[in-house]
Amino acid sequence: MGVCKQDITPVSASLAQAYEDTFGEAKTVNHTDPIFMAGFGNNRQATGYHDRLWARGVVIDGRGGRIALVALDLVGYFNNQIEIAREMVGSDVDYLIVQSTHSHEGPDTLGIWGPDPLTTGVDAGYLDFVNDAIADCVNDATANLRAARVKSVTTSTAGLSTGMRSDDDGYGVADQKVLAGDDILSPDTNGRIVDPNLVVLQFTEREAAKDVIATIVNFGSHPEALWSQNTLLTSDFPHFVRERLEQEYGGTAIWVSGALGVLQGPDRIDVTEDGVNPVLPRRSFQFAEVHGRQLAERAIAALDNRPGHPAPVVAFARENPVPVSLDNSFFRFFFAVGVLGQGRTLYTNGLPDASVGFPLPPPFDVIPQSLGDDLQTEVGAARVGDAGLIVVPTELDPQIGAQYRAAMTGVRDKLIVGLGNDHIGYQVLESKFDQSCMICAPFVLAGVPQFCPLYPDIDCSTVFQNNVGPGLDPAISGALMPLIEQINQTHP
Numbered sequence: 001m002g003v004c005k006q007d008i009t010p011v012s013a014s015l016a017q018a019y020e021d022t023f024g025e026a027k028t029v030n031h032t033d034p035i036f037m038a039g040f041g042n043n044r045q046a047t048g049y050h051d052r053l054w055a056r057g058v059v060i061d062g063r064g065g066r067i068a069l070v071a072l073d074l075v076g077y078f079n080n081q082i083e084i085a086r087e088m089v090g091s092d093v094d095y096l097i098v099q100s101t102h103s104h105e106g107p108d109t110l111g112i113w114g115p116d117p118l119t120t121g122v123d124a125g126y127l128d129f130v131n132d133a134i135a136d137c138v139n140d141a142t143a144n145l146r147a148a149r150v151k152s153v154t155t156s157t158a159g160l161s162t163g164m165r166s167d168d169d170g171y172g173v174a175d176q177k178v179l180a181g182d183d184i185l186s187p188d189t190n191g192r193i194v195d196p197n198l199v200v201l202q203f204t205e206r207e208a209a210k211d212v213i214a215t216i217v218n219f220g221s222h223p224e225a226l227w228s229q230n231t232l233l234t235s236d237f238p239h240f241v242r243e244r245l246e247q248e249y250g251g252t253a254i255w256v257s258g259a260l261g262v263l264q265g266p267d268r269i270d271v272t273e274d275g276v277n278p279v280l281p282r283r284s285f286q287f288a289e290v291h292g293r294q295l296a297e298r299a300i301a302a303l304d305n306r307p308g309h310p311a312p313v314v315a316f317a318r319e320n321p322v323p324v325s326l327d328n329s330f331f332r333f334f335f336a337v338g339v340l341g342q343g344r345t346l347y348t349n350g351l352p353d354a355s356v357g358f359p360l361p362p363p364f365d366v367i368p369q370s371l372g373d374d375l376q377t378e379v380g381a382a383r384v385g386d387a388g389l390i391v392v393p394t395e396l397d398p399q400i401g402a403q404y405r406a407a408m409t410g411v412r413d414k415l416i417v418g419l420g421n422d423h424i425g426y427q428v429l430e431s432k433f434d435q436s437c438m439i440c441a442p443f444v445l446a447g448v449p450q451f452c453p454l455y456p457d458i459d460c461s462t463v464f465q466n467n468v469g470p471g472l473d474p475a476i477s478g479a480l481m482p483l484i485e486q487i488n489q490t491h492p
Contacts, residue, residue, distance in 0.1 A: 001148040001203050002141030003214040003252045005056040006133040008072065009233065010035050010107045010126055015046065022049040030129040031107065036121035038075035038113045039104025040228035046107070050234035050285065053106050055133045056242075056254045058203065058214050059141040060150075060384055062314035064490070065094040067382055068138045069216075069389070069417075071256050072130065073235040074109050076100045076423025079377055079393065080344040081127055088135035092142045095316040095382065097391055098134060100419040101257045104224035105234045110423060111339045120339045127342060147206035148213055151308030152387035152413040155301070156196045157219065160294055161269035162278060168269045171196045172295065173221040175398075176263035177463050179432040185399070195220045195259045195398035197405075199415045200299045201387050202249075206310055212249035217241060217299050218415040220258030220398060222265035225291060227283040234285075237266065240292025241299075248300050258416040259401035261394065261426050262463055266291055312385030315490040317483040320378035322476065323347065324424065326370075327469025329360070329441035335370035346372025364442035375468060377422045379476055381483040383490055387413045390484065392476060393422030400427060400473060407481060410488035425466045433470040434459045 010031035011019050020026045035046040057070035068089075082098045089096055108114065108121030109130070115121070160172030167174050175192035182191035201216040223236035238255035245253035270278035271291045279290045326332060326346060334340040336356045345352045353372030358365045380391035388411035390404045396418055405414045437444070437460040440452035449455055 001061060001213065002059045002143070002145045003057070004137040004141040005054050005252055006137045007052050008055050008130050008133045009049065009053045015048065018048045023052065031126045032123045035233070036108045036113050036115065037231065038106060038108040038110065038121070039224060042113060042117060043115045044113065044228065044231065046233050047231040048233070050232040051239045053233065053235055055130070055137045056252060057137045057141060058216070058254065059093060059138060059145065060314055061145055062312050062384070064314040065316060067095045067097065067314060067316050068093040068141065069097045069099065070134050070137055071099045071101060071254050073103050073238070074100045074106055075102055075104060076110050076419055078110065078342060078344050079422035081131060081342070082421050085131045085134040088131060089138045093138060095318060095380065096138065097380065097389070097417060097420050099256055099417050100423060101223050101235065101238055101255055102260055102395070102419055103236050104222065105226050105230055105236050111342065112334065114339070118337060118339065122342055124342060148203045149206050149210065149308035149310050150201065150203050150312050150385045151306065152199065152201045152385065153302045154197055154199045154413045155298060157198050157295070157298060158196055160271070160298060162272055164270055164278070165268060167192060169194065172269060172291070173264050173266060174268035176265060176268055177461060179262060179428060180434070181432060193398055194264060195401055198295065198298055199387070199413050200302055201384065201415070202303060202308065204308060210307060212251040214252045214254060215245050215249055216254045216256055217245065217295070218256045218258050219295065220260055220264050220401070220416060220418065222260055222263070223257070225266045225283065225288040226285065227267060229283065237288040237292035237295070240289045241296045244293045244296035245299065256415065257418045259396040259398040260418045261397040261428065264398065309385045313490055313492050314384055315487055316380065316382040317486040318378060318380035319479040319483060321376035322378055322479045323374040323376055324468050324475045325373065325471045326375050327438060327471065328467060329369065329438070329445065330465055331468070332369040333367060333445055336368035346370050346374060347376050348373045360442050364446055367442065367445050375424060377424050379480040379483065380420065381480065381487045383411055383487050385492060386411055387415060388487055389415050389417050390480070391417040391420035392427065392480065393420060393424050394427035394472070394476065395419065395425065397428045400429060400477065404480065404484065407484045408487065410490060424468050426463045427473050427476060428463065430470045430473050434464050435470060437464045438469065
């Protein structure tokens with residue numbers, strides 16, 4: 001296996017000196033001014049740096065093929081850009097997975113956090129820079145393959161938050177959006193459902209010393225501990241997870257975000273250093289550091305000194321493309337006006353369809369809409385020894401993640417690779433999808449939501465507004481479940 005990392009920190013002309021002052025070395029400008037920060041509102045402009053943003057990855061060559069996994073400290077990355085990176089890598093790997101941590105403290109790479117709602121926040125030149133970095137990372141790792149062992153373990157995050165707040169159930173992550181019927185599924189938590197699985201995958205040298213090459217940690221929580229008032233570019237709490245793991249083991253630590261959907265995140269938890277008093281202030285770097293280091297300590301405690309497998313089976317299965325009906329008039333509008341996309345097109349009958357029109361009924365027939373029927377995305381599954389990877393292009397509801405894990409019976413440890421190879425929004429069960437925001441979208445876009453017949457019972461929270469539509473989960477799960485079964489048929 002091989003390991004790599006590339007600095008993908010955005011540097012604009014106005015922040016070049018700040019980068020040099022913070023990290024002690026200069027870096028070539030790779031982004032226009034200003035750098036719009038992703039994840040919260042419009043026009044949040046970066047003012048400096050706390051830590052670098054990275055593309056960190058591994059290339060795993062084993063019995064059955066060669067796969068690569070690269071994690072980006074970005075809010076998300078569209079599939080069309082990942083396909084460009086794949087073309088640059090070429091045939092050196094059989095299956096490249098590019099995952100976004102979903103950091104809310106980095107640059108806008110999707111488009112919706114620009115200076116205003118109608119102007120993209122993406123710098124196309126920076127996307128080219130990131131594509132180069134992905135390819136360079138994979139090529140570096142491939143050029144430096146070495147004999148390695150791999151081991152994996154799954155542990156629980158129970159106890160990693162105090163449980164003192166009304167919506168903190170003590171797992172180091174909080175469910176910030178309870179869906180219809182969740183209170184029946186989880187009555188003890190008033191419907192709050194989180195994924196407490198923290199999965200660790202570690203690669204070591206094969207020879208006697210067994211020095212650590214790379215440690216991958218997988219957990220489902222939005223990297224947004226710093227929240228919206230922060231204007232320093234940072235990878236958020238995963239920075240501190242990786243820092244502590246590298247302090248303990250050496251090698252390269254990699255954070256891979258898991259089931260992020262239905263607003264899984266750290267904003268409504270408290271953490272403590274002394275077992276009694278919560279770390280204050282919340283939404284601070286002190287909070288992010290304590291939280292990140294405690295996640296790392298849980299991973300360290302779960303790993304043991306047994307040697308890993310010296311020749312693990314490597315298997316993968318993927319479905320690309322997966323067409324998904326686009327039922328979201330907000331997305332269609334932002335595609336039409338160039339806020340979303342960055343070269344991505346919709347499809348009709350399997351063919352690219354970049355047409356724009358005005359299909360909404362009067363008086364909303366002045367609002368432009370992209371007219372293609374579908375988005376195309378992809379899903380995948382893979383195996384590395386005793387660990388399985390479930391690759392989804394979404395912010396996945398942990399309830400669905402639990403179903404995927406239950407279906408993957410052929411491996412012991414199961415990583416949910418959230419926002420893998422795309423970012424197409426939240427994935428919730430079709431039976432739990434609230435269509436009020438989709439129905440009222442023309443009124444909301446026109447600035448008159450109060451005239452929608454459903455008003456005021458409109459749920460345009462991010463879970464339903466930033467969502468392809470109710471058909472997303474059937475499409476994703478329908479494509480993914482057969483791939484999981486293929487992985488189940490492989491043998492270690």
